[in-house]
Amino acid sequence: MFLASLSAILVGLSAVEAALPYKGVDWSSVIVEERAGVSYKNVNGAAQPLERILADNGVNTVRQRIWVTPSGGVYNLDYNLQLARRAKAAGLGVYLNFHYSDTWADPAHQTVPSGWPSGIDNLAWKLYNYTLDVSNAFSDAGVQPTIISIGNEITQGLLWPTGKTNNFYNIARLLHSASAGIKDSRLNPKPKIMIHLDNGWNWETQKWWYSNVLQQGPLVASDYDMMGVSFYPFYSPSATLSNLRTSLTNMVNTWGKEVAVVETNWPISCPQPKYAFPSDARSIPFTADGQRTWLTNVANVVAGVRNGVGLFYWELAWIHNANLGSSCANNCMFSNSGQALSSLSVFRNI
Numbered sequence: 001m002f003l004a005s006l007s008a009i010l011v012g013l014s015a016v017e018a019a020l021p022y023k024g025v026d027w028s029s030v031i032v033e034e035r036a037g038v039s040y041k042n043v044n045g046a047a048q049p050l051e052r053i054l055a056d057n058g059v060n061t062v063r064q065r066i067w068v069t070p071s072g073g074v075y076n077l078d079y080n081l082q083l084a085r086r087a088k089a090a091g092l093g094v095y096l097n098f099h100y101s102d103t104w105a106d107p108a109h110q111t112v113p114s115g116w117p118s119g120i121d122n123l124a125w126k127l128y129n130y131t132l133d134v135s136n137a138f139s140d141a142g143v144q145p146t147i148i149s150i151g152n153e154i155t156q157g158l159l160w161p162t163g164k165t166n167n168f169y170n171i172a173r174l175l176h177s178a179s180a181g182i183k184d185s186r187l188n189p190k191p192k193i194m195i196h197l198d199n200g201w202n203w204e205t206q207k208w209w210y211s212n213v214l215q216q217g218p219l220v221a222s223d224y225d226m227m228g229v230s231f232y233p234f235y236s237p238s239a240t241l242s243n244l245r246t247s248l249t250n251m252v253n254t255w256g257k258e259v260a261v262v263e264t265n266w267p268i269s270c271p272q273p274k275y276a277f278p279s280d281a282r283s284i285p286f287t288a289d290g291q292r293t294w295l296t297n298v299a300n301v302v303a304g305v306r307n308g309v310g311l312f313y314w315e316l317a318w319i320h321n322a323n324l325g326s327s328c329a330n331n332c333m334f335s336n337s338g339q340a341l342s343s344l345s346v347f348r349n350i
Contacts, residue, residue: 020303022147022260022310023347024061024095025054025333029318031083032074033338036320041339050317051090053340058348061093061146063262063312066134068113069102077134084143095147095262095312096138097196098131098178106153107198110160120170123162124177131181139186149194149262150178153230155209168212172219179223192225196262200229201239203247210255226309227251228262231298234326237276241301248305260310261302266294268341270328291333291343299350311350 030040030050040050054062064083067075084094099105102113117123131150138145154171157164163171179193199205206229213219229248233239248259267286284290295313302308315324316333324331333341 020299020308020310020350022061022093022095022312023059023350024063024093024310024312025059025316025347026063026065026097026263026312026314027051027054027083027317028064028075028097029315029321031079033318033320038319038338040317040334041337043340043342043344045339049086049090051086051092053344054347055090055092057340057344058346058350059092061095061310061312062087063095063097063314065097065099065152067099067102068130069115071102075099077137081137081141081143084138084145085141088143093146094138094143095149096134096145096191097149097152098134099152100127100130100150100158100178105151105158107156110154110156110158110163112159112162116159118162120162120173123159124173127159127174128177128181131178132185135182135185135187139188144187144189145191147194147226148182148191149196149228150175150182150224152196153198153263154195155197155199155205165209165212169216169218172213172216175213176218176220176223179219192258193223194226194228194260194262195224196228196230198230199236199239200231200261201236201243201247203243203250206247206251207254210251214255221255224257226258226260227255228260230263230314231261232263232265232326233277233281233294234265234267234270234273234328235275237278240278240280241297242280244298245301245305248302248308252305252307256307258307258309259302259305260308260312261298262310262312263314264295264298264311265314265324265326265328265331266291267326267328267331269330272327274327286328288333288341288343291341292346295343295346296350303350316344
């Protein structure tokens, strides 16, 4: 009995000590919320800038999306530079997430920015120069991102229709050009370059995509450093922790890259979920304590995989869009009044 108890204690300690290098959140909409009158508060109710609250609770990197020419300027380059300067001043690393669109890019939407060409040669050249220019703008602003993702959830390709999955050669060509734009920039040190797909629990999807794109020729192993995945519990009952572990393990064993869960959520309210939750998550409550449990479980999976390096919570403070695109009513880690929930401190321990 004593040995069994000691073994359990040691397992628990190893999980705590296996700290992830990147403990982060997506905070892209903080300026949108501040303009709407939101004042963020720490768990004690004291008003503080969001970046300070995040840093005080163990977050070390913030993720932010960049759109090319969005309506109203929200999420454009200037918006992102303003956000990145705040992050740097708070001691936070910056993970820049290129959407390569004027609006949302995801598995269902990858619209070419307004005015960009459609032919592969001209489109690849435009993508290279845009990525180069943005990277140089960050360098000139004194912000060196630690991670840059060349596309967002590009499982179905990017820059449609040229870069759809009916033409994996074009996808490979575009990603090679985007990577070159970062490598040829003035950023120093160079950031980790990431490719990001959705459904990280699905090894068959990851295998299909990378096997097809890498056999084309233009995209080579040195073009990217990290494989990022989205992993949400409320879109499929197959999104189990076990399947995530299998998928990430196989990805590392096959391609040898660093891996990270770069988008995840857990609800504090989900009265009418569209899909059944995974079997290994159904006992987790829809509360702040549930958020802590979910994030700890996911972090332990990532940390337990060779080359597992990070976990990011998606848009934890976007309280005016609290469902965060899901069928759950609220996935935020802040209350409707802008106060941090107790679950935020989980980042100190993962």
